[in-house]
Each structure stands twice: as structure tokens, then as C-alpha cells.
Amino acid sequence: EELEVTIKEKEKRLLRLQQIFSLKAEEFKTTVTSLLGWKFRFQQNGAVQLTSVYNPNALIVFSQPTKKSKKAGPLEGDDIRVQLIADTAPPEVTELYRTWVVGYGCVPGFLGSLSVQLFEASPEGAAKLKGA
Numbered sequence: 001e002e003l004e005v006t007i008k009e010k011e012k013r014l015l016r017l018q019q020i021f022s023l024k025a026e027e028f029k030t031t032v033t034s035l036l037g038w039k040f041r042f043q044q045n046g047a048v049q050l051t052s053v054y055n056p057n058a059l060i061v062f063s064q065p066t067k068k069s070k071k072a073g074p075l076e077g078d079d080i081r082v083q084l085i086a087d088t089a090p091p092e093v094t095e096l097y098r099t100w101v102v103g104y105g106c107v108p109g110f111l112g113s114l115s116v117q118l119f120e121a122s123p124e125g126a127a128k129l130k131g132a
Contacts, residue, residue, distance in 0.1 A: 037115045050111070054118040054125060062107070092117065 033039050033053060041049040047063035061083040082097055093114060100110035119125035 038111060052115065052118045054122040058118055
């Protein structure tokens, strides 16, 4: 009976910790999204999917290159692979990637530059830039 009470207490504590963790994880995701302009979704295979707040159709998936992939794609470097999943993305994305990620090794610079382009192309951004 004492063991059952201990188990129930541990289960209750574990449930509370899970609830707190979920709440803090959601707060963290919201903060990152508002600061960086990208929503993050971690996939089961270890990749990270990013969605721009300025263009929900602009999806980017970052993953580690696999040894199986023989030829590098246009957005693939030694340490990271980027897959752009959008028809509405600016055509300069490949050049931005080559400059920032391959050239400088700076993913934040790539995302920042892309965010600026997506913001300027968005209706909200265009209106703000025109002073409306």
C-alpha cells in the first residue's frame, strides 16, 4: 500500500512536470517566432522546418546531409542542407544561401536576409514601406 501511494505521488509529479514543460516550450516557441519571424517545427528525422511569418507558403527545411546523397543540391553545404518548399519564394534564395551559409557559414544571416525579402514582398510589408 505504501508503494502504491509513492507511485501515485510520482505519477502526479511527473504529470505536473510534463505540463510545465509543455507550457514553457510553447512560450519559448512563441518568443522565438516573434523575435526571428520564423516558426520552428522539429521533425522526427532531426530536421527543422521553418515557416516565415511574412509568407506562410515559404517553407524551409534544414537538415544534416546524409552520406547516402551522392550529389549536392543547390542549397547544400558540408554541414547543412536546406530544402526550400515554396513556389512563392524569391528567386534570390539560392544566391542568399550561397552567400550567407556556404560563403560565411552564417545561417542567421541567411534567414535575416530572406526575412527582409519576404517582408518587403508581403502585403503588410509593402503597405508599411509605402507609409500607409
